[in-house]
Amino acid sequence: MSSIFTDDVRTAANPYKVLIAGGCYSGLSAAINLLERCDTIDSPIPVEITIVDERDGFFHVIGSPLALATRSYAEKAWVEYKDVKVLQRPDVRFVHGSLNKIDCETKMATISEGQTTRTETYDFFIAATGLRRAWPVVPQALSRKSYLMESGTHIDSVTNSTAPILVVGGGAVGIEMAAELKEVKPNVNVTLAHSRDKLLSAEPLPDMVKDCALELTQQTGVEVLLNHRLTSATPAKNENGIGVFEVEFSNGHKMVASQVIMAISKSTPSTDFLPKAALSTDGYVNIQPTMQLAPETPNAASHFAVGDLIHWSGIKRCGAAMHEGKFAGLNIHQIMLQHIQGREPVFNRLGEIPPMIGLAVGKNAVSYGPEGMNHGPQVMQRFFEDDLGFRIVWDHLRLGGMNA
CATH class of the missing domain: 3.50.50.60 (FAD/NAD(P)-binding domain)
Incomplete structure:
Protein backbone atom coordinates (compact mmCIF):
# COMPACT_ATOMS: atom_id res chain seq x y z
CA MET A 1 0.00 0.00 0.00
CA SER A 2 1.37 3.40 -0.92
CA SER A 3 1.59 5.79 2.02
CA ILE A 4 1.20 9.57 2.23
CA PHE A 5 3.38 9.53 5.35
CA THR A 6 7.16 9.63 5.69
CA ASP A 7 7.12 7.64 8.94
CA ASP A 8 4.83 4.61 9.19
CA VAL A 9 5.20 3.95 12.92
CA ARG A 10 2.72 5.87 15.06
CA THR A 11 2.84 5.79 18.84
CA ALA A 12 2.00 8.15 21.69
CA ALA A 13 5.54 9.49 21.30
CA ASN A 14 5.13 9.89 17.55
CA PRO A 15 1.47 10.77 16.91
CA TYR A 16 -0.21 11.94 13.74
CA LYS A 17 0.20 15.71 13.66
CA VAL A 18 -2.85 17.69 12.58
CA LEU A 19 -2.55 21.43 12.05
CA ILE A 20 -5.78 23.45 11.92
CA ALA A 21 -5.78 27.10 10.86
CA GLY A 22 -8.83 28.75 12.41
CA GLY A 23 -10.65 28.08 15.67
CA CYS A 24 -14.23 28.99 14.87
CA TYR A 25 -17.17 26.82 13.78
CA SER A 26 -15.55 24.62 11.14
CA GLY A 27 -12.09 24.35 12.68
CA LEU A 28 -13.38 23.36 16.12
CA SER A 29 -15.87 20.93 14.56
CA ALA A 30 -13.04 19.22 12.66
CA ALA A 31 -10.89 18.90 15.78
CA ILE A 32 -13.68 17.62 18.04
CA ASN A 33 -14.99 15.04 15.56
CA LEU A 34 -11.51 13.77 14.74
CA LEU A 35 -10.62 13.41 18.43
CA GLU A 36 -13.87 11.59 19.14
CA ARG A 37 -13.01 8.98 16.51
CA CYS A 38 -9.36 8.71 17.52
CA ASP A 39 -10.41 8.16 21.15
CA THR A 40 -12.30 4.96 20.26
CA ILE A 41 -11.48 2.50 23.01
CA ASP A 42 -11.02 -0.62 20.84
CA SER A 43 -8.61 1.09 18.43
CA PRO A 44 -7.32 4.43 19.77
CA ILE A 45 -5.12 6.45 17.42
CA PRO A 46 -2.37 8.74 18.75
CA VAL A 47 -2.92 12.27 17.47
CA GLU A 48 -1.61 15.74 18.24
CA ILE A 49 -3.74 18.69 17.16
CA THR A 50 -2.49 22.27 16.90
CA ILE A 51 -5.10 25.00 16.34
CA VAL A 52 -3.75 28.37 15.20
CA ASP A 53 -5.97 31.43 15.43
CA GLU A 54 -5.40 35.19 15.47
CA ARG A 55 -7.94 35.48 18.30
CA ASP A 56 -7.36 34.17 21.79
CA GLY A 57 -10.79 32.57 21.90
CA PHE A 58 -13.90 31.34 20.16
CA PHE A 59 -16.11 34.21 19.01
CA HIS A 60 -19.72 33.44 18.11
CA VAL A 61 -19.80 35.38 14.85
CA ILE A 62 -23.55 34.88 14.40
CA GLY A 63 -24.06 36.82 17.62
CA SER A 64 -22.00 39.82 16.50
CA PRO A 65 -25.05 42.11 15.96
CA LEU A 66 -26.17 41.51 19.56
CA ALA A 67 -22.63 41.60 20.96
CA LEU A 68 -22.34 45.13 19.55
CA ALA A 69 -25.63 46.18 21.11
CA THR A 70 -25.47 44.93 24.70
CA ARG A 71 -22.57 44.44 27.11
CA SER A 72 -24.00 41.38 28.84
CA TYR A 73 -24.14 39.46 25.57
CA ALA A 74 -20.73 40.75 24.50
CA GLU A 75 -19.31 39.11 27.63
CA LYS A 76 -20.87 35.80 26.62
CA ALA A 77 -20.08 35.77 22.90
CA TRP A 78 -16.27 35.50 23.24
CA VAL A 79 -14.89 32.50 25.16
CA GLU A 80 -11.14 32.21 25.58
CA TYR A 81 -9.79 28.91 24.28
CA LYS A 82 -8.59 27.97 27.76
CA ASP A 83 -12.27 27.87 28.76
CA VAL A 84 -13.36 25.59 25.89
CA LYS A 85 -13.42 22.50 28.09
CA VAL A 86 -13.76 19.83 25.41
CA LEU A 87 -10.33 20.71 24.04
CA GLN A 88 -8.46 21.03 27.34
CA ARG A 89 -6.36 17.91 26.89
CA PRO A 90 -2.64 17.19 26.45
CA ASP A 91 -2.94 16.29 22.76
CA VAL A 92 -4.48 19.67 21.80
CA ARG A 93 -2.52 22.91 21.65
CA PHE A 94 -3.78 26.41 20.83
CA VAL A 95 -1.46 28.93 19.23
CA HIS A 96 -2.46 32.61 19.39
CA GLY A 97 -0.93 33.61 16.06
CA SER A 98 -1.35 33.39 12.30
CA LEU A 99 -0.32 31.25 9.34
CA ASN A 100 2.15 32.91 6.99
CA LYS A 101 2.62 30.07 4.55
CA ILE A 102 1.72 26.46 3.95
CA ASP A 103 4.18 24.42 1.85
CA CYS A 104 2.01 21.54 0.70
CA GLU A 105 4.92 19.68 -0.88
CA THR A 106 7.04 19.50 2.28
CA LYS A 107 4.06 19.64 4.67
CA MET A 108 5.57 22.54 6.54
CA ALA A 109 3.80 25.60 7.95
CA THR A 110 5.30 28.98 8.75
CA ILE A 111 3.60 30.40 11.83
CA SER A 112 3.85 33.86 13.38
CA GLU A 113 3.29 34.00 17.12
CA GLY A 114 3.82 37.48 18.58
CA GLN A 115 7.20 38.68 17.32
CA THR A 116 8.38 35.14 16.64
CA THR A 117 8.14 33.26 13.35
CA ARG A 118 8.77 29.53 13.22
CA THR A 119 8.09 26.48 11.08
CA GLU A 120 6.15 23.39 12.01
CA THR A 121 5.66 20.09 10.19
CA TYR A 122 2.35 18.25 10.02
CA ASP A 123 0.73 15.14 8.60
CA PHE A 124 -2.64 16.73 7.90
CA PHE A 125 -3.63 20.35 7.43
CA ILE A 126 -7.11 21.91 7.63
CA ALA A 127 -7.73 25.46 6.42
CA ALA A 128 -10.65 26.91 8.42
CA THR A 129 -9.79 30.61 8.63
CA GLY A 130 -13.06 31.78 7.07
CA LEU A 131 -13.61 35.26 5.67
CA ARG A 132 -12.12 38.57 6.69
CA ARG A 133 -14.98 40.86 7.61
CA ALA A 134 -14.54 44.55 8.38
CA TRP A 135 -15.62 46.45 11.48
CA PRO A 136 -18.34 46.64 12.66
CA VAL A 137 -19.59 43.50 10.91
CA VAL A 138 -17.33 41.63 13.34
CA PRO A 139 -14.98 42.87 16.07
CA GLN A 140 -11.40 43.42 14.94
CA ALA A 141 -9.83 42.82 18.37
CA LEU A 142 -7.66 39.73 18.76
CA SER A 143 -7.99 39.29 22.52
CA ARG A 144 -11.07 39.05 24.70
CA LYS A 145 -9.91 41.99 26.82
CA SER A 146 -9.48 44.35 23.86
CA TYR A 147 -12.71 43.04 22.27
CA LEU A 148 -14.70 44.01 25.37
CA MET A 149 -13.19 47.49 25.24
CA GLU A 150 -13.90 47.77 21.49
CA SER A 151 -17.48 46.55 21.76
CA GLY A 152 -18.12 48.63 24.90
CA THR A 153 -17.03 51.84 23.17
CA HIS A 154 -19.29 51.04 20.21
CA ILE A 155 -22.26 50.22 22.47
CA ASP A 156 -21.86 53.51 24.34
CA ALA A 263 -22.62 46.81 6.99
CA ILE A 264 -21.74 46.52 3.31
CA SER A 265 -18.04 45.65 3.31
CA LYS A 266 -17.10 42.87 0.91
CA SER A 267 -15.85 39.87 2.84
CA THR A 268 -12.67 38.28 1.46
CA PRO A 269 -11.43 34.74 2.07
CA SER A 270 -8.49 34.52 4.45
CA THR A 271 -6.35 32.24 2.28
CA ASP A 272 -3.12 34.17 1.61
CA PHE A 273 -1.07 31.42 3.27
CA LEU A 274 -2.10 28.79 0.70
CA PRO A 275 -0.44 28.26 -2.70
CA LYS A 276 -2.15 30.07 -5.58
CA ALA A 277 -2.73 26.74 -7.32
CA ALA A 278 -5.17 25.79 -4.55
CA LEU A 279 -7.33 28.89 -4.98
CA SER A 280 -10.06 30.11 -7.30
CA THR A 281 -9.65 33.45 -9.07
CA ASP A 282 -11.39 35.24 -6.18
CA GLY A 283 -9.30 33.58 -3.49
CA TYR A 284 -11.61 30.78 -2.32
CA VAL A 285 -10.18 27.28 -1.88
CA ASN A 286 -10.95 24.75 -4.60
CA ILE A 287 -11.90 21.48 -2.94
CA GLN A 288 -13.08 18.00 -3.75
CA PRO A 289 -16.35 16.69 -2.21
CA THR A 290 -14.17 14.95 0.44
CA MET A 291 -13.08 18.44 1.64
CA GLN A 292 -9.57 17.68 0.33
CA LEU A 293 -7.85 20.25 -1.86
CA ALA A 294 -8.10 19.92 -5.63
CA PRO A 295 -5.82 17.21 -7.10
CA GLU A 296 -3.41 19.67 -8.73
CA THR A 297 -2.22 20.74 -5.26
CA PRO A 298 0.84 18.76 -4.02
CA ASN A 299 -0.15 16.21 -1.36
CA ALA A 300 -3.80 17.15 -1.88
CA ALA A 301 -4.92 14.04 0.03
CA SER A 302 -3.41 15.45 3.25
CA HIS A 303 -4.78 18.98 2.90
CA PHE A 304 -8.37 19.96 3.67
CA ALA A 305 -10.41 23.17 3.61
CA VAL A 306 -13.73 23.80 5.36
CA GLY A 307 -16.14 26.60 6.16
CA ASP A 308 -16.69 29.96 4.54
CA LEU A 309 -13.41 29.96 2.59
CA ILE A 310 -14.27 27.05 0.27
CA HIS A 311 -15.39 27.48 -3.33
CA TRP A 312 -18.71 25.63 -3.11
CA SER A 313 -22.42 26.11 -3.66
CA GLY A 314 -24.76 27.54 -1.05
CA ILE A 315 -24.96 30.63 1.15
CA LYS A 316 -22.19 30.82 3.75
CA ARG A 317 -23.71 29.61 7.03
CA CYS A 318 -22.61 28.40 10.44
CA GLY A 319 -24.46 25.09 10.06
CA ALA A 320 -22.72 24.30 6.79
CA ALA A 321 -19.32 25.22 8.28
CA MET A 322 -19.76 22.82 11.21
CA HIS A 323 -20.97 20.09 8.84
CA GLU A 324 -17.93 20.54 6.58
CA GLY A 325 -15.58 20.53 9.57
CA LYS A 326 -17.11 17.26 10.74
CA PHE A 327 -16.58 15.69 7.31
CA ALA A 328 -12.92 16.76 7.31
CA GLY A 329 -12.36 15.22 10.77
CA LEU A 330 -14.09 11.97 9.84
CA ASN A 331 -12.24 11.71 6.52
CA ILE A 332 -8.85 12.27 8.13
CA HIS A 333 -9.71 9.46 10.54
CA GLN A 334 -10.48 7.22 7.55
CA ILE A 335 -7.05 7.94 6.06
CA MET A 336 -5.42 7.14 9.40
CA LEU A 337 -7.27 3.80 9.48
CA GLN A 338 -6.11 3.09 5.94
CA HIS A 339 -2.55 3.76 7.00
CA ILE A 340 -2.79 1.60 10.13
CA GLN A 341 -5.05 -1.22 8.97
CA GLY A 342 -4.65 -1.15 5.19
CA ARG A 343 -8.37 -0.91 4.51
CA GLU A 344 -9.85 1.31 1.84
CA PRO A 345 -11.22 4.58 3.30
CA VAL A 346 -14.94 5.28 3.22
CA PHE A 347 -15.17 9.03 2.76
CA ASN A 348 -18.00 11.40 3.61
CA ARG A 349 -18.69 13.54 0.55
CA LEU A 350 -20.18 17.02 0.46
CA GLY A 351 -23.11 17.37 -1.90
CA GLU A 352 -24.61 20.37 -3.65
CA ILE A 353 -25.86 22.87 -1.06
CA PRO A 354 -29.08 24.64 -2.12
CA PRO A 355 -29.77 28.24 -1.06
CA MET A 356 -30.72 28.27 2.62
CA ILE A 357 -30.89 31.00 5.22
CA GLY A 358 -31.96 31.62 8.79
CA LEU A 359 -32.29 35.33 9.56
CA ALA A 360 -32.95 36.73 13.05
CA VAL A 361 -35.02 39.93 13.02
CA GLY A 362 -35.83 41.17 16.50
CA LYS A 363 -38.20 38.71 18.17
CA ASN A 364 -38.94 37.00 14.85
CA ALA A 365 -36.92 35.08 12.30
CA VAL A 366 -37.37 33.95 8.72
CA SER A 367 -36.01 30.69 7.37
CA TYR A 368 -35.78 29.39 3.83
CA GLY A 369 -34.60 26.11 2.37
CA PRO A 370 -35.72 23.22 0.18
CA GLU A 371 -38.80 22.81 2.39
CA GLY A 372 -39.89 26.40 1.70
CA MET A 373 -40.18 29.54 3.83
CA ASN A 374 -41.27 29.95 7.44
CA HIS A 375 -41.26 32.98 9.69
CA GLY A 376 -42.33 34.12 13.13
CA PRO A 377 -41.28 33.80 16.78
CA GLN A 378 -41.37 29.99 16.57
CA VAL A 379 -38.73 30.11 13.83
CA MET A 380 -36.65 32.42 16.02
CA GLN A 381 -36.85 29.90 18.86
CA ARG A 382 -35.96 26.96 16.64
CA PHE A 383 -32.98 28.53 14.90
CA PHE A 384 -31.65 31.04 17.43
CA GLU A 385 -33.46 30.69 20.79
CA ASP A 386 -32.90 33.90 22.83
CA ASP A 387 -29.12 34.23 22.36
CA LEU A 388 -28.69 34.23 18.56
CA GLY A 389 -27.81 30.56 18.55
CA PHE A 390 -24.97 30.60 21.09
CA ARG A 391 -26.30 27.74 23.21
CA ILE A 392 -27.24 25.71 20.14
CA VAL A 393 -23.71 25.95 18.73
CA TRP A 394 -22.04 25.48 22.12
CA ASP A 395 -23.96 22.27 22.79
CA HIS A 396 -23.78 20.96 19.21
CA LEU A 397 -19.98 21.21 19.27
CA ARG A 398 -19.93 20.05 22.92
CA LEU A 399 -17.59 22.93 23.75
CA GLY A 400 -18.41 22.65 27.45
CA GLY A 401 -17.19 19.04 27.45
CA MET A 402 -18.10 15.79 25.71
CA ASN A 403 -20.80 15.10 28.30
CA ALA A 404 -22.16 18.67 28.36
Missing part, protein backbone atom coordinates in the same frame (compact mmCIF):
# COMPACT_ATOMS: atom_id res chain seq x y z
CA SER A 157 -21.71 55.50 21.11
CA VAL A 158 -24.89 54.04 19.64
CA THR A 159 -26.99 53.84 22.80
CA ASN A 160 -26.32 57.46 23.78
CA SER A 161 -27.42 58.75 20.39
CA THR A 162 -29.78 61.68 20.04
CA ALA A 163 -30.22 61.57 16.25
CA PRO A 164 -31.05 58.32 14.40
CA ILE A 165 -28.49 55.55 14.01
CA LEU A 166 -28.00 54.79 10.32
CA VAL A 167 -27.12 51.23 9.31
CA VAL A 168 -25.98 51.06 5.68
CA GLY A 169 -26.49 47.77 3.86
CA GLY A 170 -29.58 45.59 3.71
CA GLY A 171 -27.90 42.21 3.65
CA ALA A 172 -28.26 39.72 6.48
CA VAL A 173 -25.70 41.50 8.68
CA GLY A 174 -27.25 44.95 8.21
CA ILE A 175 -30.77 43.67 8.89
CA GLU A 176 -29.71 41.84 12.04
CA MET A 177 -27.60 44.76 13.33
CA ALA A 178 -30.43 47.24 12.87
CA ALA A 179 -33.06 44.92 14.36
CA GLU A 180 -30.96 43.89 17.39
CA LEU A 181 -30.07 47.48 18.18
CA LYS A 182 -33.73 48.49 18.05
CA GLU A 183 -34.74 45.45 20.11
CA VAL A 184 -32.18 46.16 22.85
CA LYS A 185 -32.59 49.96 22.82
CA PRO A 186 -36.17 50.66 21.68
CA ASN A 187 -35.80 54.36 22.51
CA VAL A 188 -33.05 54.75 19.87
CA ASN A 189 -34.21 55.63 16.36
CA VAL A 190 -32.67 53.21 13.86
CA THR A 191 -32.70 53.59 10.07
CA LEU A 192 -31.60 50.90 7.62
CA ALA A 193 -30.60 52.12 4.15
CA HIS A 194 -30.13 49.78 1.19
CA SER A 195 -29.11 50.69 -2.35
CA ARG A 196 -31.43 48.19 -4.08
CA ASP A 197 -35.21 47.78 -4.21
CA LYS A 198 -35.15 44.57 -2.15
CA LEU A 199 -33.35 43.61 1.05
CA LEU A 200 -31.01 40.59 0.78
CA SER A 201 -30.51 41.58 -2.88
CA ALA A 202 -27.14 39.81 -3.14
CA GLU A 203 -28.52 36.43 -2.08
CA PRO A 204 -30.05 33.80 -4.43
CA LEU A 205 -33.37 33.85 -2.60
CA PRO A 206 -36.95 34.22 -3.90
CA ASP A 207 -38.66 37.59 -3.55
CA MET A 208 -41.05 36.25 -0.92
CA VAL A 209 -38.10 35.80 1.47
CA LYS A 210 -36.78 39.29 0.78
CA ASP A 211 -40.24 40.81 1.20
CA CYS A 212 -40.73 38.93 4.48
CA ALA A 213 -37.36 40.22 5.72
CA LEU A 214 -38.52 43.77 4.97
CA GLU A 215 -41.82 43.29 6.77
CA LEU A 216 -40.18 41.79 9.87
CA THR A 217 -37.57 44.56 9.95
CA GLN A 218 -40.23 47.24 9.81
CA GLN A 219 -42.19 45.47 12.57
CA THR A 220 -39.24 45.98 14.93
CA GLY A 221 -39.59 49.74 14.50
CA VAL A 222 -36.60 50.16 12.18
CA GLU A 223 -37.18 52.66 9.37
CA VAL A 224 -36.13 51.06 6.07
CA LEU A 225 -34.98 53.17 3.10
CA LEU A 226 -34.80 51.14 -0.12
CA ASN A 227 -33.11 52.45 -3.28
CA HIS A 228 -30.93 54.67 -1.09
CA ARG A 229 -27.25 54.50 -2.03
CA LEU A 230 -25.01 56.38 0.39
CA THR A 231 -22.83 59.02 -1.26
CA SER A 232 -21.47 60.93 1.73
CA ALA A 233 -21.48 61.04 5.52
CA THR A 234 -19.84 64.26 6.66
CA PRO A 235 -18.94 64.84 10.34
CA ALA A 236 -20.66 67.94 11.73
CA LYS A 237 -22.14 69.32 14.95
CA ASN A 238 -25.79 69.85 15.77
CA GLU A 239 -27.26 72.95 17.40
CA ASN A 240 -26.14 71.66 20.81
CA GLY A 241 -22.57 71.17 19.66
CA ILE A 242 -22.88 67.36 19.67
CA GLY A 243 -21.06 65.48 16.92
CA VAL A 244 -23.30 64.06 14.19
CA PHE A 245 -23.08 63.08 10.52
CA GLU A 246 -24.75 64.91 7.67
CA VAL A 247 -25.73 62.10 5.33
CA GLU A 248 -26.63 62.31 1.66
CA PHE A 249 -27.86 59.63 -0.72
CA SER A 250 -27.58 59.44 -4.52
CA ASN A 251 -31.33 60.09 -4.89
CA GLY A 252 -30.91 63.46 -3.14
CA HIS A 253 -32.35 62.42 0.21
CA LYS A 254 -30.51 63.93 3.19
CA MET A 255 -30.61 63.13 6.90
CA VAL A 256 -28.66 63.69 10.10
CA ALA A 257 -27.36 60.62 11.94
CA SER A 258 -25.64 60.21 15.29
CA GLN A 259 -23.70 57.22 13.99
CA VAL A 260 -23.25 55.62 10.59
CA ILE A 261 -22.68 51.85 10.76
CA MET A 262 -21.37 50.36 7.52
